[in-house]
Amino acid sequence: MTPIPLNDLGRRTSPFREQLTAAADAVVQSGYFVLGPAVAKFENEFAAYCGAEHCIGVANGTDALEIALKSVGVSPGDQVALCANAAMYGTSAVLASGATPRYVDIESSRSTMDPAELERIANDCGSLRAVIVTHLYGQMADMDKLSACAARHGLAVIEDCAQAHGAIDSRGRRAGSIGDVAAFSFYPTKNLGAIGDGGAVVTRSEQIATLARQYRQYGWTSKYDNRLAGGRNSRLDEIQASFLSIMLPSLDTWNQRRRQIAARYSHEIRNPRIDIHACEGIDYVAHLYVVRSRDRDALKAHLASCGVASDIHYPIPDHRQACHQGRFDHTDLNATERDAATVLTLPCFPELTDDEVSHVIDACNLF
Ligand SMILES: *Cc1c(COP(=O)(O)O)cnc(C)c1O
Numbered sequence: 001m002t003p004i005p006l007n008d009l010g011r012r013t014s015p016f017r018e019q020l021t022a023a024a025d026a027v028v029q030s031g032y033f034v035l036g037p038a039v040a041k042f043e044n045e046f047a048a049y050c051g052a053e054h055c056i057g058v059a060n061g062t063d064a065l066e067i068a069l070k071s072v073g074v075s076p077g078d079q080v081a082l083c084a085n086a087a088m089y090g091t092s093a094v095l096a097s098g099a100t101p102r103y104v105d106i107e108s109s110r111s112t113m114d115p116a117e118l119e120r121i122a123n124d125c126g127s128l129r130a131v132i133v134t135h136l137y138g139q140m141a142d143m144d145k146l147s148a149c150a151a152r153h154g155l156a157v158i159e160d161c162a163q164a165h166g167a168i169d170s171r172g173r174r175a176g177s178i179g180d181v182a183a184f185s186f187y188p189t190k191n192l193g194a195i196g197d198g199g200a201v202v203t204r205s206e207q208i209a210t211l212a213r214q215y216r217q218y219g220w221t222s223k224y225d226n227r228l229a230g231g232r233n234s235r236l237d238e239i240q241a242s243f244l245s246i247m248l249p250s251l252d253t254w255n256q257r258r259r260q261i262a263a264r265y266s267h268e269i270r271n272p273r274i275d276i277h278a279c280e281g282i283d284y285v286a287h288l289y290v291v292r293s294r295d296r297d298a299l300k301a302h303l304a305s306c307g308v309a310s311d312i313h314y315p316i317p318d319h320r321q322a323c324h325q326g327r328f329d330h331t332d333l334n335a336t337e338r339d340a341a342t343v344l345t346l347p348c349f350p351e352l353t354d355d356e357v358s359h360v361i362d363a364c365n366l367f
Pocket of ligand 1 (some may be wrong): 061089092161162163184199
């Protein structure tokens, strides 16, 4: 069997090739290239899909987080609670907004923020202003408990939905429609990806939407008139928006296929050296299928020898990154650090064939 990659974006786009090419050609001829009618159309479609009133297209997911933070009023001197188990996405946005990260440990059952830990930190930190809740690996966090805690402490809630497009919680709410504001990325590998960079801020609040629209374009209140400090240039272009409109109708089908592959892994991988976290509900859109093993590096090498690609999401927690120059050396996040040492991601993308999935399962069971 040819080697199985972690992802294969050529397989994703090939059925859309003619449509995408025609859409790019239409933009070339239209004379609108940035923040034009195709962006407005996609913003409406994506807001409706998420069950929120407003969508503001921006340049990427990290900008979406930064603009979301500023739009809920986070400013220099504030602290923002977030988890440390991704790849500096939230931290980069918090630092760019002038605020300080306050790291919260994860629930070991699902690798998202532990509500009890948020409560503990909110109780001992007076300048906490907001919390970024990341729906990691496609699994929604415990929004009921986290939102209740945020409400008790007056924290704005920013959902990071860059890995969870289309996930639905037990109360029927889409990821991105629950907190005060949400950030999405359309980086090509995401569940809904462009053919380049893209992102969006999604919110039910008119006021937050207005601010986000201003922050994405220099802080203009109206053209050439700046009353808002901290503006950026972070816009979505017409070609990417057109591509996203073409692919959005496939998102639910893709997520269904991802879940089906994940369910096969959860049921058919049987190896005492590999821990499975069975996630199967519609609150999991299987962005990444992550197993845990104390022999993680050996498992990775074994899979490679079987022609199965794997990767570590993520090896270095944010608070341990060298860029901080030791500033968070005294932060202890036990569950986060345990995950960083044991997690391994298996190939899980909608275009995998059943035979490829079987091969990944066999390779795991032979370890
Ligand atoms: C990809 C990602 C981001 C950042 O998105 P970019 O478009 O790459 O800036 C933010 N948060 C999470 C959880 C992500 O997976």
